[in-house]
Amino acid sequence: MHKIVGLDIGSYAIKAVELNLTKAGFELSQFHVIPSPISALESDISELTALSESLSQLFTTNKLATTVVTTIPDKILFSYVLELPRMTEKELSKSLEFELAQYIPMPLSEVSVAHQILDISDSTKPDTMEVSVVAVPKTVVSKYIKLIENSSLAVTAVENQITSALRCLTDPQIQLPTTMFLCLGASGTDFSIVHQSSVRFTRSITIGGHVMTRAVAEKIGFEEALAEEYKRTYGLLPLPQEGKVRVALVPPTEALITEVRRAQTFYNTRYAPDSIKRIMLFGGGASMPGLVEYLATSLEMEVEVGHLSGSLTFSKEMLDREAQFKSLMPILSVSLGLAMRPM
Ligand SMILES: Nc1ncnc2c1ncn2[C@@H]1O[C@H](COP(=O)(O)OP(=O)(O)OP(=O)(O)O)[C@@H](O)[C@H]1O
Ligand SMILES: [Mg+2]
Structure with a gap:
């Protein structure tokens, strides 16, 4: 075996x-x-x-x-979706070299690059093509x-x-509605918008579990370990007696929501409007009590934990x-x- x-x-x-x-x-x-x-x-x-x-x-x-x-x-990855005029795969290799030199702040010989042409039949610009590129030093x-x-x-x-x-x-057998995945790690949150199993948009921000714990620690004057425990127990639940934890967690959560809206706006102008149907959360922070409800109410979207x-x-x-x-x-x-x- x-x-x-x-x-x-x-x-x-x-x-x-x-x-x-x-x-x-x-x-x-x-x-x-x-x-x-x-x-x-x-x-x-x-x-x-x-x-x-x-x-x-x-x-x-x-x-x-x-x-x-x-x-x-x-x-630590460089990840982009480039919008280019329609061209053949051969022309693309040449063009990518030129394009990437403008995006990646280091010589191209020092990075490994992978690319994929995306299906953009629902794009608002039919005479262009989109290429997803991931590069890493x-x-x-x-x-x-x-x-x-x-x-x-x-x-x-x-x-x-x-x-x-x-x-x-x-499940690859089931056609997924366009979904924004949020990976809520400790050091930050990674956004990925996935349309029919291709990743069309990625972005990383530094609001994550660590920032959330610090917010609770500072607001209530707790040591970090205790703040971590309170965050996991009460999170964003609107409890009268533990409202302080929620109050501490609202600002970083709102900052996260602002970034979700930004990604959504960017996506909607590039593809069909209102095309993101749901949000799926994963990473440790996805289990924070009250988070799903908070995001769903604020964003008026279906939100679920993976x-x-x-x-x-x-x-x-x-x-x-x-x-x-x-x-x-x-x-x-x-x-x-x-x-x-x-x-
Ligand atoms: N039940 C919970 N409620 C709220 N937060 C939680 C819960 N469980 C874990 N976390 C938070 O999730 C984070 C850890 O998740 P994860 O293991 O995905 O992060 P990581 O992969 O180590 O971080 P990174 O990828 O950012 O380096 C910690 O910030 C932790 O506080
Ligand atoms: Mg992680």
Whole structure:
């Protein structure tokens, strides 16, 4: 039986999901969420050593498979949807070189680039084409891989987070209405607007779980650990006696909503108006009490928390943890999707 681990190294938590790849499909054999020893992957080497140690310990103690698929945070990717005149694939390669030189603040020889032509049959500008481009500095990729391989792991692939999350939050058999995905991590929130399984818009902002916790800590005068607990317990719930937590969380949530509206306006002018039908949340912050209701009321849109879609079976050892796994789906969707990546 072949085993693979999806590894999502966040600034708050490290997530690892191990799957058995059986003839019948994916079987969950382990999952782990452990605190992350880093504040940002771009920090100094001492913290990177701590990360290598955490990884080694996590994998050795649990006898996790050492073949891993991992991800690079959206915030360090350059990701664009370019609007270009219609042209052939050959002309496009030339044109992209020219276009990207204007967008990417480093020599093109130092970045790895992938592109995809998007289907834009609903565009307001029929004589143009749209190309989604993702670029990442080669040094960053090699640093990531080296870091992980220091812990005696073999990295078979690196991919961006929304691609992996889509694999387990959506069902390819079902046509998805145009959806704005919000990945609410600790260091920020990543926006992706997905139309018929292609990602048409991405953006990262620094309002995330950490900012939310700080807001509670400052407003109420709590230590961060206590603020974190209150945030998770009361969140945006309009309770009379705990209203303070909500009051503290409203400003960062409103700032997030402003960004959602901005993305929506941008999208609506480029494609059919009112085409974004719903918002799907994932990442740790998706579980904040009251958030779904707050966003739905404010934005007058359908808002839901991502849940497991598609088929996954549970190994004998995992059977009694099925409910727990499903409740952690928002946090685990990137790591699960990574493990499901086709070889
Ligand atoms: N029940 C909850 N209610 C509110 N916030 C929560 C809850 N559970 C987790 N969080 C928040 O989610 C964040 C962690 O989520 P996640 O593991 O997705 O982040 P990360 O991947 O480590 O961060 P990043 O990707 O930004 O580096 C923390 O800020 C935490 O406070
Ligand atoms: Mg994350």
